Amino acid sequence: MVRVYFFLLSVLLTLPAQAVSIELQKAQVPFGEAVVVRIKTQENEVLQHYLQNLPREAWARDFVIELHTNSQNRAAYYLYAYEPGSYRLAQGGIFQGADVQVLPNSLIDVQWLPVASGVVYQKQAWPWEVKVKLNDPSLRVQLQGFIGSDLQSNPKDLKVDLQGQSLLAGDLHGTLRSWYQYELPQEGLSQGATRAYSPALQVDHGKRHPWKFFARPLEMQWKPLPGFLPPQVMIGAIHFQPQPLPLWAKQGDLLYWQWALDGVQMGRQALNLALLQMLAAQPRNGQLEWFAPEITYQDKDPGKVVIRVPIRLRAAGNIVLPQWTWRYFDTESGKLQVVTPQRGSLWSFASWQLYLTATVALGFVIGLLAVVTLVIHFYRMKRTVLRKVAELESTGQSQALWRQTERWLACDSIRSWGQWQQSTGVDLEVVEALQRGLYANAGKGKQPLPLDALCKELHKLNWTRRILRAYLKDMLQPLVKQVYRS
Structure with missing residues (x-):
């Protein structure tokens, strides 16, 4: 049976050239539109064999390659250029090579912002941003996940949060941001560099196939977190800013102790867990009690977080807030940082005290x-x-x-x-x-x-x-x- 299979395969490979055809759909396209290479074989041909023999490695230096298979004997490679210019598609296999030209697109200006650092820590989230300026308000812009192919793909442990960002109808400019995070366990981290691919900036322009724009891939170096860190710890170059509480309140009232965090570099699920564990470890105060916090993320910048901790005043008098301690791993210094903000206080009044004060104030005003x-x-x-x-x-x-x-x-x-x-x-x-x-x-x-x-x-x-x-x-x-x- 094996001999029969190899015999049939050798026969297929020795068929005349007319059994397979390959064509370049257009040699000149605007930036964002794909250069399409179509392949068609006879019903009994082995399509994958011809696809694998194409010089995709050479094409991948200047293009993002997406494979679209229409049937068992038809396929097409969509090649999206990283930037406008003239290119030579290398020859190989049944493809004889071709010159293509990617023209500047006058309807859209795309600028990928550089990534701050090529070295990131495990579980550290880092943004990949793109600035977009439109000259046509009818265009619709959104971020899509990177598709690629077996030749171009992100590591399976690299999590990408696109957050559904897009430009609303009528917006002519804006910045879209996606967040990348490597969650591979510490023992599995590779000491070498890993290639990461940007998301696709997809632009719907009223035709069947949208435009797609990509940034060139990055060679990222992943570093493990220090072993002495607790299992759940906040990561980033974080700045803490407490919002002042009112000077006084009524005993039994529910207030919100609010904190603004800037520079957080981790996913939302991991940050929620780290915050809950940190709050559970804070010292308690018999004069007040607090409940599960409300965590709000800024839509366009997940690095900015607002934490609202509900607290209820249980006693009357001058209530001193507990001394909280915030710990986080600083990605800039590579050290564990401990922040102890200044303690605050407020006055808590019983109901009869508030009524007496109001009566005295009213009498003073009347006098x-x-x-x-x-x-x-x-x-x-x-x-x-x-x-x-x-x-x-x-x-x-x-x-x-x-x-x-x-x-x-x-x-x-x-x-x-x-x-x-x-x-x-x-x-x-x-x-x-x-x-x-x-x-x-x-x-x-x-x-x-x-x-x-x-x-x-x-x-x-x-x-x-x-x-x-x-x-x-x-x-x-x-x-x-x-x-x-x-």
Whole structure:
């Protein structure tokens, strides 16, 4: 049976050249479009034999190769150039070679950002970013996983998180980011370099086959984590920023102790587990309790994480927050770092304390408003009196001014000067002042005008405690009587 198989295979390989055909679909394509090499054999031909004999290794230096098999006797290689330019497809097997030209694409500008380092640690996540600028708003852009072939492929333990990033309709520019993480166990790490391939930037432009853009592959050196690290530890060049809590809160309230982390370099599942284990090891405080944290990742930058720890205040008084310790492996220094942020505190008040404080504050506000009202009333009264005196003085009506002053002094209301003098003991020498101003002998020297003399006496009304106390008492007496009657 084996002899029969080899005989048939030798017959197939010696068939005439017409039994297989290979063609280059287009020799000139825009950047992003594939250079397509199609192969067709007869029904009884061995397709894989011809595919394996093509010079794919030479093509892979300038192109990403994807194999599309339509049937048992038809196949096509899609070759996506890393960058525009003129290329020579090497000959080999049944392919005679060809010159192709990849033209710049005026509708899109693609720029792959360089990776920060060619050396990464086990379980360390690192980003592969691409900047995209569109000149046509109808284009749709998204990241897709690298397909490749048996010749071009990522290691099976290299995890890629694309996070479904894309440009929304109408966006003309943006940065898309994918995260790579090598999760091979420590004993299986290779000391040599491993080739990693970028994701595919796929652009739908309204035709059957989308454009695809790739960055050139990287030679990455993987390093194991130090053996003394705990099984779950945060990785990255991390900066911790606690958000301040309120100065006070009600006893029993649920607050959120919030932390902002920047520079995290690990997958979400591993980070969640590391954070939960770290929080479980933090010291407890009898004055408060906390629950499972809420972890929020920034959509476009998973290295930025917000941790919200719910805490409930169980006691009243000045509550000092526990001293937390954050440990992480710093990928820049290659050392375990320990961060102990400054402790914070807040005041916790019982319900009756808050009600008492609110009552005192309300009383203070009411008293302040009453004082302001009194001051405004005194000011308006002084302006009214001075205006009337000025009118009488300007017309030379000395007798009328005198009679008006007597009526003011004789009024029995506390809102008059006469009652003020009786209630408060403040002696306003209004009569004497007017007499000196109106009837003084001119030969004895210049005397002050009646208006000036009256203004001088009225200044005694400013912020006099006796007057304020008497006036407030007069305002409150009718109110107390009304409450007593009701």
